[in-house]
Amino acid sequence: MQGRRLSQLGPERALEQLAPMQAVAFSGSSASFPYVTAGGQTLTVTCYQVMYGTVACLLDPRSGAGAQSGALPELLPGADLELNREGLRCLACSRQLCQLTQWSRRALLDRGGRAFSALVAPADWPALLQELLDAAREKRGVDHDFRLLRRDGGAVWVNLRAEILSTRQGATVFRGVFLDIDRLRREGQDLQAALSRRETALRDAETLLDRMPVGLCLLRRRPDGGVELLRANQVLSRLLGLSPAALARRLAEDPGSGLPTGEREELLAAAVRSRECGLPLRRACRVCLGGGRELCLSLHMSWVEQPDGSWLAYIACADISQEAAAQAEHQSAPGCTTCC
Secondary structure (H helix, E strand, O other), rough: OOOOOOOOOOOHHHHHHHHHHHHHHHHHHEEEEEEEEEOOOOOEEEEEEEEEEEEEEEEEEOOOOOOOOOOOOOOOOOOEEEEEOOOOEEEEEEEHHHHHHHHOHHHHHHHHHOOHHHHHHOOOHHHHHHHHHHHHOOOOEEEEEEEEOOOOOOEEEEEEEEEEEEHHHOOEEEEEEEEEOHHHHHHHHHHHHHHHHHHHHHHHHHHHHHHHOEEEEEEEEEOOOEEEEEEEEEHHHHHHHHHHHHHHHHHHHHHOOOOOOHHHHHHHHHHHHHHOOOEEEEEEEEEEEEOOOOEEEEEEEEEOOOOOOOOEEEEEEEEEEHHHHHHHHHHOOOOOOOOO
C-alpha cells in the first residue's frame, strides 16, 4: 500500500466504512470501529490524530466465532478474487503467484485489481467468468482450467481451485489456488493430436484395404496353436461367398476348410515350412465353394513372429480361375506341346 491511495485499492462503497478516519483527522479525538475486509476478516480499527489532517491506525483482528480465514498463504500460488456486478478483480495475491506469472506483486495487483480478465487469455475468459458466476449462485467451489497470461507475453495453463470466502453487499470473494498444469495440459494435447492422427491413419488404411482388388486378411496363430482372424477385407468375403462373421468362424475352426482333400494337407504343411524357414509362400490352390462350384486362387502368405510367441500371417488372394481354365484348355488342345 506504500505510496498508493486507498481509492486505488477498494471500491467506493467499501471506503465508506472508513469515514470515522476522516472525522479523527480533523477533530483530534480518537475512534475505534469494526471493519470487515474484502477477504471476510473482521478487524478492530483504532485511529488517532498524529498531526492535523493525518491519522495513524492500529488494526487488530477480532478473535472468536466471527473470525474468518487469515492472510493468504505464501507457499502456494494463490489469490483472493472478488466477483461483483462490475466483473472480477484480484484483491490479494501470494508471492508464488507472482513467480508463476513473472509479474511483481504491485504490477499484478495493478492489472488484476482493476479487471482480472487482463490476466486471462481472451479465449478462456468467458468460460472462467461463467464458472465463477455459477459457483457464486450455487454456493459451491470452483475447479476450472484456463490460461494465465505471463509478463513475457506467453501463457501458462493453470487449474483454479477456489472456495467462497465471503459474500456481502452483492459481492462474492473467492480464495483460490492456481495449480501449474501447463506441462500436463500440453502433453495431453500432444497425445490427443497423436491419437487423432493415428485414428485418421487407421481409417485411411481400412479404406485402402477394402478398395484393394485382391482379397486380404490378417491371421494370428496363438502360442497354443489356435487361429483367429484379426482383419479381412470385403473382397475376400465376396470371393469365398461368406459373411465376415462366417469367414472368421471358419478360419478359427479350420484354416484349411474349403480346400480339396488331396491338396489340404500339402498346403498346410507348406504353410508350416514357410513359417519355420521365414520365407513367403506363393502357390495356386483350389477352393470349394459348395454346390459344386470351385475357385482357383493365387495365394501369397508371409509370417511375422510376435514378442508373445504368437505369429501373424499376412495373406493375399486373387481369383485366377479364368487364367487357370484357359491354361488347362490350352494344354489339353490337340498337338499342344510344352517347352521348358
